[in-house]
Amino acid sequence: MSAATVVRISDLHKSYGTTPVLRGVDLEVRQGEVTCVIGPSGSGKSTLLRCVNHLEKINAGEVEVDGELIGYRRHKGRLHELKDRLITKQRASIGMVFQNFNLFPHLTVLENVVEAPIGVRGLSRAAAVALGKELIARVGLAGREESYPRQLSGGQQQRIAIARALAMEPKLMLFDEPTSALDPELVGEVLAVIADLAEAGMTMVVVTHEMAFARQVADTVVFLDEGRVVESGPPAELLSAPRHARTREFLARVL
Ligand code: ADP
Ligand code: MG
Numbered sequence: 001m002s003a004a005t006v007v008r009i010s011d012l013h014k015s016y017g018t019t020p021v022l023r024g025v026d027l028e029v030r031q032g033e034v035t036c037v038i039g040p041s042g043s044g045k046s047t048l049l050r051c052v053n054h055l056e057k058i059n060a061g062e063v064e065v066d067g068e069l070i071g072y073r074r075h076k077g078r079l080h081e082l083k084d085r086l087i088t089k090q091r092a093s094i095g096m097v098f099q100n101f102n103l104f105p106h107l108t109v110l111e112n113v114v115e116a117p118i119g120v121r122g123l124s125r126a127a128a129v130a131l132g133k134e135l136i137a138r139v140g141l142a143g144r145e146e147s148y149p150r151q152l153s154g155g156q157q158q159r160i161a162i163a164r165a166l167a168m169e170p171k172l173m174l175f176d177e178p179t180s181a182l183d184p185e186l187v188g189e190v191l192a193v194i195a196d197l198a199e200a201g202m203t204m205v206v207v208t209h210e211m212a213f214a215r216q217v218a219d220t221v222v223f224l225d226e227g228r229v230v231e232s233g234p235p236a237e238l239l240s241a242p243r244h245a246r247t248r249e250f251l252a253r254v255l
Contacts, residue, residue, distance in 0.1 A: 003031035005067075006172055006203045007052065012061035014047055014227075021047045023227035024061070029172075029220075032201045036214040036235070039224035040250060045207040048224065049174045052205070053094040054087055065094060066171050092120050095165030095173040099181045101157040103149040109136060109160050110145035117167045128167070135163040139193050155186030159193050166197075173197065175206040191217075211255055215239055223247045 007029035014022040021044045029035045037045050050056040052063055054071045063070040070090055072079040082090070103112050113132040117123040123131070136145055139159035141152075149157050158178060165173060175194065179187040191213045198204060198217050208214060214221050215235045222232040223242070230244050239255075242248050 003033070005029070006031050006033075006065065007035075007205065008062075008064040009048075009052070010062050012048070012051060012063060013059045014044075014051055014056060015059055021227050022051070025224075025227070025229055027222060027229065027232075029203060029205060031203055033219040034198045034204045034206065034217050035220045035222060036218040037205060037207045037222045037224055038209070038211070038214065038250070038254075043224045044227040045224055046176050049096070049176050049205065049207060052172075052174060053091050053096055055096075065090070088120075092116075092168055093171050095168055095170035097158070097161050097165055097173070097175045097178050099177045101149070101154070101161045101181075103157055103161055103164070105149050107148075108145065109141070109147050109149070109152070112149070112160060113164045113167050116164070121168060131167055132163070135166050136160070138166075138196075139163045140189070153186055154182045155189045158182065158190045162190075162193055162197075171203065173202055173204045175204065175208070177207050177209065179208070179210060209254060211239060211251075223250065225250070 005028055007027065009025055009027040012022050012025040025048060037048065039045055047056060051058050052065065057071065068090065071082055071087060073082055110132055113135060114128040117128040117131060118125060133145060136142060139162055141156060141159055144152065178194065179190050182190065191210060194206065195217050218235045220232055221235045221238045223230045223238065225246050230246050231238060231242065239251065242251060
């Protein structure tokens with residue numbers, strides 16, 4: 001039996017003003033799979049992730065997560081925009097980790113992690129703290145619960161950002177260049193946490209320039225260029241024997 005589809009994107013179009021950024025993207029991610037998205041700067045990678053968790057409104061096409069249309073509901077053959085409350089609920093089941101950590105600077109590590117489970121999921125403080133401590137340990141930072149973000153290295157902050165996203169017990173995790181803002185010596189510890197999550201069966205879409213990571217961890221690599229999927233496939237194929245000239249040119253620049 002093949003695993004269920006968690007993400008299904010079909011013919012997704014997104015423009016900013018009159019500038020098309022995504023020009024008909026199709027993508028499927030099955031339960032427990034890791035998809036790495038690679039591509040040049042400006043190709044639409046961040047926009048693609050932002051459409052999946054409805055940080056951007058799409059212009060055409062469909063995004064489904066776990067069988068639910070994101071941002072819309074179908075009624076009598078027509079699409080109707082969801083109310084904000086329902087969009088918030090959909091978004092709560094999708095974890096996102098950004099390039100720049102985005103921790104709350106005035107909150108401790110533990111408070112950063114428990115804020116959403118208490119405020120959005122409605123967990124009791126005791127339950128959220130227990131979960132938070134477990135997740136902080138899982139990203140290798142047990143003992144740092146009372147530290148403030150500024151007291152942590154970039155790599156540690158990003159690991160806390162991952163713990164914070166996991167505290168919502170998401171069915172899908174999105175990573176947007178999670179190591180691009182880090183000093184080179186801190187990249188490995190963050191990628192190791194993401195690889196552990198993959199090992200544990202989390203479904204993920206990871207935008208990254210770390211080709212060695214993509215090769216090791218991805219089930220599928222997608223090459224995006226000018227708002228279209230040029231090609232996709234297992235890393236051993238796409239990274240070693242790309243079929244398209246544009247993929248070859250891109251890889252020649254980054255490998
Ligand atoms: P990538 O993540 O692959 O570098 P992005 O998705 O960030 O690409 O951006 C794709 C294109 O859309 C770029 O040309 C960028 O300048 C443009 N863009 C991104 N966000 C906005 C926005 N909020 N308003 C207008 N243009 C945007
Ligand atoms: Mg980007």
